[in-house]
Amino acid sequence: MRAVRRAMSGAAAIAAACALAACGGVAAPGTVVAGSVAAVAWEGPLTTLNPAVAAERTAGDLDVAALTRARFATVESGALVANEDFGQVTIEEESAGGLVVSYDLAEPVWSDGIALDAADLMLAWAAGSGGLRAATDVEFAAADTGLALSEEVPAYDEFARRIEVTYTEPVIDWQTAIDVAVPAHVVGQRALGIDDPMAAKTAVIEAITGRDAAALEQIAQLWNEGFAVTGKGGLVAADELTLSSGPYAIDGIQGGPDEEGQKVTLVANPRYTGTRTPAYETLVLQRDAAEDPADLGDAYDVMTVRPTGENFDAIRTLERTDHGVSITDRGELWTLLARVDGVSKLSDPAVRAVFLRAFDRTDVTSAAAGAWEDAYPAASAVLFAPGDEGYDIAQEDAGFADAFRRTGDPAEERIAAGIPENSAVCVLYDSTSAFATAAFEALRAQVAEAGWAAADCGNPDPASVVEVGGEWDVQITRLAIPATPAEIDAVWGTGGALNATGATSDARDALIDELAHTTDPYAARDTRVAIEKTIVDQMVAVPLAMDPIVALADTSLEAVLPRGGRVAPVIGTAVDWRPAGAPEPQPTEGSDEDGSLF
Known part of the structure; x- marks a missing residue:
């Protein structure tokens, strides 16, 4: 018996069912399976019930908002989907x-x-x-x-x-x-x-x-x-502050944002007017940072873990026993950045080009991923995730493959460029990350064959090194795929707050401004591709692979099919989950199953 399910048994379950059906309330949608509960291991925390506030919203805030707020449109796989x-x-x-x-x-x-x-x-x-x-x-x-x-x-x-x-x-x-x-x-x-x-x-x-x-x-x-989730009880000032316009509504919040065990209970919203309504009557989101696959089927029905060497065998066993195992991401890309602000040895474009062609990025990623190699497919853009609207066009038009293609032996290229043997390049990376550490070791071994010396500049807090202008020439890091022109400007614009490379480009700045004022989705896509090309032309970034997460589902569930991205990649799809054996929901007559503006 699942621990979280026990918490929902008895009076709590009766109260939830009562609120939805026979106790004077509105009946639940016809797709809801009465009494069904899915327990979810959840990153959290929930800090606010107002998802439009400027304060940094947590993954937990975005998860809950995805299920409790309806919108005119959402962005999925880089494309706008109308509602x-x-x-x-x-x-x-x-x-x-x-x-x-x-x-x-x-x-x-x-x-x-x-x-x-x-x-x-x-x-x-x-x-x-x-x-x-x-x-x-x-x-x-x-x-x-x-x-x-x-x-x-x-x-x-x-x-x-x-x-x-x-x-x-x-x-x-x-x-x-x-x-x-x-x-x-x-x-x-x-x-x-x-x-x-x-x-x-x-x-x-x-x-x-x-x-x-x-x-x-x-x-x-x-x-x-007024919509902040505060205090040890985790409760807001009044129940009406938890109102929903989405497929689920908040039934209870236990624990504040600072509590590791915070729990949020959601129930199917009987007044939701959308055509896609849920099958699960209740979702229990339990904050749990352990990420232990052994908890699946015991404490939880759905959970998300980061792939590690330690959990590979356990997850492979789950997959072989018909549990749901899906690879997705949170919208972050492993990337190698070159510093070009005049301080770095790679500020010279000719030297930078020779160094960045001295290693095979696929081999670096493969060595870093280890047993999880298949979870790290190569990426070839920094402004688009693989599978996004526009990614294939960016691959064709931005010219990444041509720019980084080796034209000869890397050692001979270094010699021809007049670069001394054993020229040192300081490589900054997060020394607490197993992937980044292994990627550095693979990079060091490869460039050594071409006569370069990759110095170990690993640091447990690489952001602080960048912030104070510390020593580094190359950084192995994760970059968020930008969702807005402002986010592109912050990382790639001249003087951007997060512009670690120091790269500048008047042409790129103008394109970012143009993008911010473009209303046509196709024109916006093409402008974003043009921005990508300016980054490729400067040779300041080598995309490696999206940083994966693994969504796990018990055999008692079906249709747990996560999507990639920063906004609720797993929880956001809960409206499609259903108990094993439950009938697949049929679209309401006259509804648009796709809804894509494209």
Whole structure:
């Protein structure tokens, strides 16, 4: 018997079922298998129920948001996927001087039965745009989006659940900029002291359209701080702060963000209006950092582990006994970076080219991966993950293979370039990482054959070495595949906050700016490919492989098929999980199974 399942037995399970069906509530979706519980070993922690806040959101925050918040669109495998069950986003007008976009809700409902409408959209605009800051001096601590270029209060139709947002410039993220992260009626009730939810919605709209500084100050304070998960109990101030618009709703939070055993219980949301509804009635997310495959089938039904030499045999045994074993990633790429800021020995492009052609990246990755070699397929881009929309085009057009192809014997190339034998190159890497350490050893052995001396500059905190401008010429590190132009600029833009290589390029800076103002998805893809080419042309990065994780599922589950990326790669697919033997859900008549904008 699973320990986590025992925690959900008895009164708790009865209460959950009661809330969903026979105790006066709304019946669960027809796809839900009554009494079904999936226990998940979870990285966590859950720190906030407002996924639009600017503070760094944890993997746990993104996991829970993926299941409890519906959106106009999401990004999957580098492509935007529209969610017409939630609503439609349409460009009404576009010119070099601006953009007008309508955000038109379908008929989504919060889990308390209150409809999402123009008040929720207006609150999302006010929080994300900062458009009221100048007039009211009120600050919403929202994550940066293209809404920062919207200063004019939107036109709205309260009955049609629609707003029109005017941007002063075209923005790439116009489909996703409006993020309905929290319920406007709850914000109005708690911030403004109004009991009636519809009156609270009206008050929120009036505060925004009237630029009421006093009311907006109260609204912003609640939006910024009121949804935080705090304290040893892990509970927020009131149950209404846990409302959901997604396929699952929060039934309980046990333990605060700083507690290793934090547990979040989710139940199927009976008021969810999407066409893809879950089979599992209850999900129990139990924070557990042990990553022990032996816990599968005992403590947990689903878990995620990092591949190591120690767990290879155990996971292979699970796969051979019909357990679910899937390789995915969290959107991070193992990469070799060359420092070119004038301090490094590789700042000279000719010297750098000779060194970077002195080793075979596939052999380095293979040696570092060991028994897990198949989990580390080679990558050939730093702005696209393998399988992403545009990755194949980047491989063809950016020219990585040609740029790094050996033209002769590496030792002879070094001699021809006039580079002395045993020239030392300081290689920085995370000395606590088994993969990075093994990759360094493989790199050192290979370049030695070409007459280079790779010096061991491993450090348990390589980021601190980079931050203070410490000694290094080459770094073996993980880079996040960037999701936005701002993230590209931070790593690859001139003077970017995370630009470790020191590489500069006026052409690349201009392309990044162009990307930020491109509304057409195909044009955006091609511009991103052009940015990739500038990185290849400078020869400052050698992509190795995506950093994998392994999703494990007990034989009692089916359809645990994770997707790659930083946002909920495993938990985010829970709506598709089902108990073994349960019928496969059929798409609702008239629904679009794909939904892709492409």
